[in-house]
Amino acid sequence: MNSKKILSQYIQNFVEVNEEEVDQFTSCFEEVSIKKRQFIVQPNFIAHHMYYVVKGAFRAYVVTEEGNDHTTSFAIDDWWITDYNSFIYQQPASSFVMALEDSIILRVHFEKQKELKETNHKFETIFRIMAERGLAFSQRRITSNLTLPAERRYDQFMSKYAHVAQRLPQYALASFLGMTPEFLSKVKNDKLRKKS
Amino acid sequence: MNSKKILSQYIQNFVEVNEEEVDQFTSCFEEVSIKKRQFIVQPNFIAHHMYYVVKGAFRAYVVTEEGNDHTTSFAIDDWWITDYNSFIYQQPASSFVMALEDSIILRVHFEKQKELKETNHKFETIFRIMAERGLAFSQRRITSNLTLPAERRYDQFMSKYAHVAQRLPQYALASFLGMTPEFLSKVKNDKLRKKS
DNA sequence: TAACTTCCTTGAAGTAACTTAAGAAAAAAG
DNA sequence: CTTTTTTCTTAAGTTACTTCAAGGAAGTTA
Missing domain, CATH: 1.10.10 (Arc Repressor Mutant, subunit A)
Structure with a gap:
């Protein structure tokens, strides 16, 4: 199955869209192949894209002054990844995002995503739900980190x-x-x- | 200034709304006074509301089996609070949310919020932006917790x-x-x- | 198939942060 | 203002986890 078809199935978990809407949505994404160990986000550069992982695995991590690295998030098939803080505020990133395997992604540029959100209420809904669930996940992680050994x-x-x-x-x-x-x-x- | 006026100013940070829209939005909220030490969310009960703090302070926390408590979030004037995980999935909560001061809140019921999101693209945008920023905040917190002593x-x-x-x-x-x-x-x- | 490189394991020694306990200070209630 | 309750401090003893160091396994490149 081709990448955009996979993405279109993904968004149908959230909203009902007709063929035209599917095309409009997916046409804002670019398919890119990423080799193992390649970076898609780096500190001090703005994360211009959000990445939908069609196939592969990625790791986001920060490196401290002492040189220790800490995984902040990761993504495999059918997940999203970027430096979220950098992306939504369009400010320099603090993390690396690196491919752990040869991967195929669909990326959407900040401005394109903005257009999508503006042009169709349903597209806004998709990104709203993604953010809500991301936040819920993130809060569960914080709770585990605080409470469990x-x-x-x-x-x-x-x-x-x-x-x-x-x-x-x-x-x-x-x-x-x-x-x-x-x-x-x-x-x-x-x-x-x-x-x- | 009355509570709903304050809320209407808050949402104007995110979208431009006319008078009618302001009314429509704020009319879905109920003003409630909460006494210090009163709970607005408790474990095993579903968090039916999201709370906008007009004036006051709240603390969300979980209690472990051993009886230790851990603050997962808090809110003062002009912030929001709830058990987010419970609210968005409408499943039993795992945390308490308690007033730290006598407070005034505006609460919106899950179903009302859903209606708001559905009826007007702008309202959807408001909640989308809130979730996005909440997620960015949450990720920064995770990064600090992982990297700093x-x-x-x-x-x-x-x-x-x-x-x-x-x-x-x-x-x-x-x-x-x-x-x-x-x-x-x-x-x-x-x-x-x-x-x- | 050898030679790197990357990743994982093991153990000993060290430390950041926790637990426990008791008293002091501050805030709330009578 | 006096008493009670809640919150904060201090200090000694303990522990969960880290650091360091070295060897082994597994994957990758020649």
Whole structure:
């Protein structure tokens, strides 16, 4: 199935659109192939696009002064990614977004997205729902980070997103969950020992 | 100035609306007075409303099995609050939302908000922008929590939200920043010592 | 199939932040 | 203003997690 068809199915989870609307929506997106380790967003540059991942995997992360990196978000097939803060305010980004696999994305430029939102109430609805769900997800993550110790954050993540974890290097998952890769390794190993 | 006038000014930060639209929008809100320590959201009950704080202060928090509480968000004048996850999915809440002061709020019921979003593109835009900014804020918070040690999280918060901190009990701020009240007390005191 | 490079594991030593407990200060209630 | 309740501070002891360092496994490139 071609990329724009996949995107059109995605938006039909949110609103009912006719053929013309589908075309209008998807025509604002550009398909781009991204090689593993290639960056689509970099610090100090404005994130001009939001990216819909047709196929592949990405990781967004920040690097501290000391050189430690921390995964702020990631995306696999059928998810979105960008430096959201940079994108919506059109200000310089603070994070990298890098491909973890050879990937295919559909990107929409800030101005194009703005036009879409303005021209059709339904398109506005799509982006509203995406933002709402993103916010809800983000708040659940904050709550886990505040309330659960490292091991239980890992358990909770795995119970919901085991299929995602498979496609992430472990250091990326560790820093997403707010722990060092060494500690995650220990957590996983303690689990194996307990079972047997 | 009356509450609905204040709300109407608030929405004019986002969209241009005529008098009729202002009325239509604000008429979906109910003004309610909330006494200090009163709850507007409780765990296991669905959050049927979103709350716009006209005057006052609120704290959202979760309580763990061990009985520790953790501030997930707060709101003072001109901010919004609810259990967002409960509200948008209309599922049982996991947090409390409690008044920290005697407050006046404007609340909108889930169904009313849905109607508003459906009936006028501009109203949809308002809630879209709110969700987008909420998400951006939430992501910045996650990044701070992942990358900064306790003292710097405190500094960063104070540099942006000192006026908010004044109105929060210190234990609420501490748990929002992901540390114990005892530790925040130490952090503040170390700072004073350094200065002199 | 060797030689990098990247990623993961293990363990020892260190530390940032937590827990517990008790008292002081401030705020609220009578 | 006196009492009670709530909030904040201080300090000692503890722990969950980090850092550092080195070796092993797995994937990637020649």
